[in-house]
Amino acid sequence: MAKIIGSPSRYVQGAGELSHLREHVALLGKNLFILTSPSGRGRVEGKIAKSLEGSDAKAVYEVFNGECCMTEINRIKAAFDASGCDLIVGIGGGKIHDTAKAAAYYSKVPVVIVPTIASTDAPCSALSVIYTDDGVFEKYLFLPANPNMVLVDTEIVAAAPARLLVSGMGDALATYFEARACRDSNAGNCVGGTITLAAMQLARLCYETLLSDGLKAKLAVERKVCTKAVENIIEANTYLSGVGFESGGLAGAHAIHNGLTALPATHAFYHGEKVAFGTLVQLVLENASTEELAEVLDFCATVGLPTTLADLDIADATEEQLMEVAKLACADGDTLHNMPFPVTPEGVYAAIVAADQLGCQYK
Template identity: 80%
Template sequence: MANVIGSPSRYVQGRGELAHLYEHCEKYGKNLFVLVSASGKKRVEAKIAQSVEGTGAKVVYETFNGECSQKEIDRVVEAFKASGCSVVVGIGGGKIHDTAKAAAYYAGAPVVIVPTIASTDAPCSALSVIYTDEGVFDRYLFLPANPTVVLVDTDIVAAAPARLLVSGMGDALATYFEARACQASGASNCVGGKVTLAAMSLARLCYETLLADGLKAKLAVERHVCTKAVENVIEANTYLSGVGFESGGLAGAHAIHNGLTAIPETHSLYHGEKVAFGTLVQLVLENAPLEELEEVLEFCTEVGLPTTLADLGVENPTQEQLMEVAKLACADADTLHNMPFPVDADSVYAAILAADELGKYYTDC
């Protein structure tokens, strides 16, 4: 099997770039169909209007209903077809991105992704994570191509709540460890090939950037300013992690995330917050060196990522609840089987409890 790396056709990051949206879209189509939340529209409408001023292009806004489910995707496809537009633009967070990518795929249209937060690595990937209407993980939809354009206005991202940037760090935290596991097992990555040297380098750089600049970026964003550390972490969360996970592959951390969706109390947590705990569980499954576990625990504690089940809102889980998490994480179609050793529900259950105890121990030290 060939080594394969996937990437968006163009990645654009800079301050004030949303005002140039149409400039980056016009070669793919004139009229823009913008999928966005009601609150997000208020934040971006003026800049988008500025970008199309004098072009004769029209912008049609469609309000996202809140969940990346098949029902919502189908609804957006029909709205796009009725709009007379030629380009799908998804503006917002990860579930909007995944819905826009899936809808564009079914409609046969180019897609432009505009993150207003750096909370996940979804923008750059040829992947949509599909949930039920109730928010429980359903399946992965692997797409034939990455987004046409990913445009990141760092002024907008830096103005978002710091917790969202930190959540993105949690998602990005898993990138190197999952790629490393896939390389060791020889598993296929998310674009149907083996891990490339470039993908492993990007995944490692992603982790190193988080350690170097994560805390600095969090503190800056808490004051709503965009520093070089913020720029670096936005790139790590969005591009390095996006290309790194897709071309490196997924393994334990994201499977644990998917398992955790079986517990309703975790639904209020962001994707990256659950992935961060999933990373700790994966490292326990691997029996990673204590020094590596401590490095990850220290990073999570510094920036405010969950390290215990209680941090996830699961105060007193029953054995049955955690075994359900473990069984869902071990589903045949999920990525836990990309680990370089056999994994079953019993070993995952044990690793969840051990990771929880490590988090408690480190917090109490």
């Protein structure tokens, strides 16, 4: 199998860059169909209006209904087709990004992703995670190309709640460990090949950046300021993790996340928060060294990521419920089978319980 690395055609990051949106996308399209939330629109509309000044380009806004499901994707596609626009811009968080990417794919038009938060690594990927209308994981939609552009205005991202940046760190935390597992098993990545040296190094750099700058970035964002550490973490959460997971591959951590969606109580938690606990479960499955487990537990505790079932409000989950999580994580076609050894629901259940105990012991 060939080694393949994928990435967005262009990645733009800097303070105030959304005010230059029209200039950045000029070669992709003229009229912007903007998918965002009502609150997201309030945060970005002024900058977008400024970027359109002096042109005859238009912006058409569409409100996202909250779930990246086929019902919503089909609704957005229909709205875009009726809008007279030629470019989809997804502005917001991960589910908006994934919905915008999927709608652009089905409408056969370019897509630009503008994160207003750095809570997931979804912006850069040629992938949409599809859920049911009720928020339970359904499938991965692998797209033929990455977004045409990812534009990150760090002024906007730094002003978002710190918990969102920390959630992004949880998502990024899995990148190196899942890439390592896929490398060891020679499993395929998300772009139809195996991992390159470049992708492995991006994944490792992602992890090292989290350890060096994660706490500093959290503390800065809590005071609504953008420091060099914040810039570094935004890049780690968005680009290093995005290219790293897609070109490195997914394994245990994200499969555990998918399994956790079977428990309604976990729906109140962000994607990256559940992935962080999934990373601990994957490390237990691998029988990782005490030193590595301690490093990950220490990082999670320092920035405020979940390390126990109680942290996800499922301390009272029954054995039967946790077995359902394990069975969903082991579903045919999910990424747990990219681990470099066979996995079973029974083994995953045991790893979940053991990871929870490790977290409790650490606390």
